Every structure is written in structure tokens, then in C-alpha cells.
Amino acid sequence: MGETIPIAVPRKGRPLESVLERIAERLDVPELADDITSTLRHEKALTKGTLDPDGEDVYHRLADYSTVADPTEPEYTLLRDDRAGKPRRIVFDSVTIPIGGIDGAPEGAAIQLVGREEPFRALRTHEFGLGFDSADLVLEEVVELRPEPLDRIADVNARINPADTDVQVVTGLGDTVYHTLLATPDVAPSPGSLDRDFLETYEGPLCIEPRYERLVQAVLGTRALEGIEFRYPDDGREEEAAIADAGLGVYLTVTGSTARDHGLLLGEQLFPSETVLLENTAETTETVEFVRSLLNGGDLETELAVGH
Missing domain, CATH: 3.40.190.10 (Periplasmic binding protein-like II)
Incomplete structure (x- = not known):
């Protein structure tokens, strides 16, 4: 039986949509990605008040979405939104995606996307070996401040002190x-x-x-x-x-x-x-390396590899 590798991802917004697009492309699951994206866009519109919820409250909608027996179906959870009144908003929680047979992955292998408010911090505390988050958060948290400017994502790793964190940027997703x-x-x-x-x-x-x-x-x-x-x-x-x-x-x-x-x-x-793929190098295993290579690739048009 293959191993399931958890991957920390954002719970909502443009970064999560970029991750889902990448997953859909590399693992050939466009219907799953579309389902999660359309659900969260619908819920965002309800939270903003641009759609009528038709009398069904947020708890009933959450139950409808997340009453699933199969882990390969997406689940959702509730968070307080930062809009006026702090309404509860339905956001992504988790889904398991089989990868057995893809590019030589062992039968039964899978990845589990797990929603986190700040995936980068979840990697820093060694909860995950892989994750996706905004490159901005890496700069806000750990890069060294120097007299010289920083103008490329490709140079971020050189400014991360290994004594501060084991997390490194692998690649960007091009949602720049x-x-x-x-x-x-x-x-x-x-x-x-x-x-x-x-x-x-x-x-x-x-x-x-x-x-x-x-x-x-x-x-x-x-x-x-x-x-x-x-x-x-x-x-x-x-x-x-x-x-x-x-x-x-x-x-x-x-x-x-x-x-x-x-x-x-x-x-x-x-x-x-840009949304970036991150790796905690202290948590790297052979299976994590395989999943990282599966999600990475030269087909990405990312600022990570583009000079000025």
C-alpha cells in the first residue's frame, strides 16, 4: 500500500486556485479542481452579500458540502471572515488525491491537500514536508534584511538563514x-x-x-x-x-x-x-522528493526562474 503525503495549502483565494490549477494539470483532476473553486467562489459571493443564500444558513450548507464518506471528495470548514460583522465563511479543509501509477508512483500512493491559514508557518513547525503559500509570507517572516534590494523570487533562498528555518522555495506557480x-x-x-x-x-x-x-x-x-x-x-x-x-x-x-x-x-x-511551492528540507523523504518532482516542472512560467 502506498504512502499518503500531506501538503499544506491555503484555504481560499487566488493562491488556492493557483494550487488547484497546478494539481489539475499535473494529476489530471480538472473536475475536482473546478468543483472546489466554484464552491468557494459561490461561498465568497454569499459572504459578500452579492448572492442570496435562499434561506439556508452557513451550517446547513457546510453539512451539505462535507457529509462525505470518501476522502477523495473535498471537505470544507468554517472560518471568521475579515469583512464587516466578521461573518462565518466556508473555506477549503482537505481532499485526498490518488497518484498511484502516475510517473511511476506506487499503487495506493496519494497526496492529501490540507487547508491551513498560513501554510508556510505550518512547514516551519515541521507539520508538513511540502506546502504552497505566497512568496510574500516568506519575505515577511524569514528573509534577511540587507542594504541591497531584493527583486527576484529566485534570490529568496539565498537570504534565508538556515538557523531560522528549514523551509526553502522550490518553484513558483506563475500567478504573478x-x-x-x-x-x-x-x-x-x-x-x-x-x-x-x-x-x-x-x-x-x-x-x-x-x-x-x-x-x-x-x-x-x-x-x-x-x-x-x-x-x-x-x-x-x-x-x-x-x-x-x-x-x-x-x-x-x-x-x-x-x-x-x-x-x-x-x-x-x-x-x-507569486504562489510558491515550499519544502521543509528536514522533512524530506524519498516519497516527498517524488511528489515534489511531480508538482514541479519546466512547464511553469514563473518569476522564480526569470531574470530581469
């Missing part, structure tokens, strides 16, 4: 958005000059999300932050609006349309935010 430098026209020297070189001479406020403070320090480098004062958006206020008030800031952008709506210019894309 960027931490981007944003500024008002009166602060930016010009759109083409709104970059790291500008920050070297800039002195004044820089608006960021509080949770990204260490990440921004790593990405910009401590030398560039001399003379810069961090400011933070007030609770409940749009980040782009707060950056417009401060004049300069760093925030995640996809198209940049919301930033432009607030009169902001888009500058340099400072660092890619």
Missing part, C-alpha cells in the same frame, strides 16, 4: 502580480523615473500596508529607506486613496486601474507576488 511603486504626479519626477533610483534620493512619507513592512524593507533594501517614513492606511480605507494622500507608496497591482482612478502614476514593478 506585483508590488508596484505608485506616486502622485507632483511627487513623481516623471513616470519613467519612478523607480528604485528615485527612492535613493527621496526623503518623506511612503505609504504601505502594515503587514508588508518587513517585505518592503527587504525588497527596497535598507539603504534606500534612509530618510523615508512609513505611513499606513487607516482601517477600512482603500490603500490607493491613502497612497494618494501620502504622495508615494507601494501596493499590489494587477492592471493598475484602481491606482489610476486615484490619480496615481504607476512606477517600477518592485517585486513579484
Whole structure:
């Protein structure tokens, strides 16, 4: 009988969808991935109030989803959402996926995706040998702060002190958005000059999300932050609006349309935010190595292997 390898994954959102897309592609389970994604998108819409729950409360819906006898069917759980009123939201819990026979895996082998609020931390405490999480959390938790900037996910492992953690980044999944430098026209020297070189001479406020403070320090480098004062958006206020008030800031952008709506210019894309496959090297076994290679691969278009 083959071994089942647990893998920590996010419970919801874009990172989990990226993991499910990767699993669907590598293990040929598109229906399972679509089922989990559509269920969670439906539940998100109910939590946001954009869909009517038709009178069935969240506990009944959870029972409908998770009354399963087969571990290869997905199960869900409840968490408090961070929206107004802190409603309970249905999120992913676990599912077991057989891999026996795939690329030579022994019969009976399987992986179990296990939802965690912060998979990276679950790997750090040796609960798992493999997991997926945002590269951002690695920067926020363990990378060393240096005078020089960090601009590539490929360089993250070199800044992880082995004394701090056994976790390393294996690869990215290509679901890239960027931490981007944003500024008002009166602060930016010009759109083409709104970059790291500008920050070297800039002195004044820089608006960021509080949770990204260490990440921004790593990405910009401590030398560039001399003379810069961090400011933070007030609770409940749009980040782009707060950056417009401060004049300069760093925030995640996809198209940049919301930033432009607030009169902001888009500058340099400072660092890619991407879901990454992580490994705790102290928990590596032959089976874990096989599963890692199964989920990895050169077909990924990821910032992890792309230079600037």
C-alpha cells in the first residue's frame, strides 16, 4: 500500500486556485479542481452579500458540502471572515488525491491537500514536508534584511538563514502580480523615473500596508529607506486613496486601474507576488522528493526562474 503525503495549502483565494490549477494539470483532476473553486467562489459571493443564500444558513450548507464518506471528495470548514460583522465563511479543509501509477508512483500512493491559514508557518513547525503559500509570507517572516534590494523570487533562498528555518522555495506557480511603486504626479519626477533610483534620493512619507513592512524593507533594501517614513492606511480605507494622500507608496497591482482612478502614476514593478511551492528540507523523504518532482516542472512560467 502506498504512502499518503500531506501538503499544506491555503484555504481560499487566488493562491488556492493557483494550487488547484497546478494539481489539475499535473494529476489530471480538472473536475475536482473546478468543483472546489466554484464552491468557494459561490461561498465568497454569499459572504459578500452579492448572492442570496435562499434561506439556508452557513451550517446547513457546510453539512451539505462535507457529509462525505470518501476522502477523495473535498471537505470544507468554517472560518471568521475579515469583512464587516466578521461573518462565518466556508473555506477549503482537505481532499485526498490518488497518484498511484502516475510517473511511476506506487499503487495506493496519494497526496492529501490540507487547508491551513498560513501554510508556510505550518512547514516551519515541521507539520508538513511540502506546502504552497505566497512568496510574500516568506519575505515577511524569514528573509534577511540587507542594504541591497531584493527583486527576484529566485534570490529568496539565498537570504534565508538556515538557523531560522528549514523551509526553502522550490518553484513558483506563475500567478504573478506585483508590488508596484505608485506616486502622485507632483511627487513623481516623471513616470519613467519612478523607480528604485528615485527612492535613493527621496526623503518623506511612503505609504504601505502594515503587514508588508518587513517585505518592503527587504525588497527596497535598507539603504534606500534612509530618510523615508512609513505611513499606513487607516482601517477600512482603500490603500490607493491613502497612497494618494501620502504622495508615494507601494501596493499590489494587477492592471493598475484602481491606482489610476486615484490619480496615481504607476512606477517600477518592485517585486513579484507569486504562489510558491515550499519544502521543509528536514522533512524530506524519498516519497516527498517524488511528489515534489511531480508538482514541479519546466512547464511553469514563473518569476522564480526569470531574470530581469
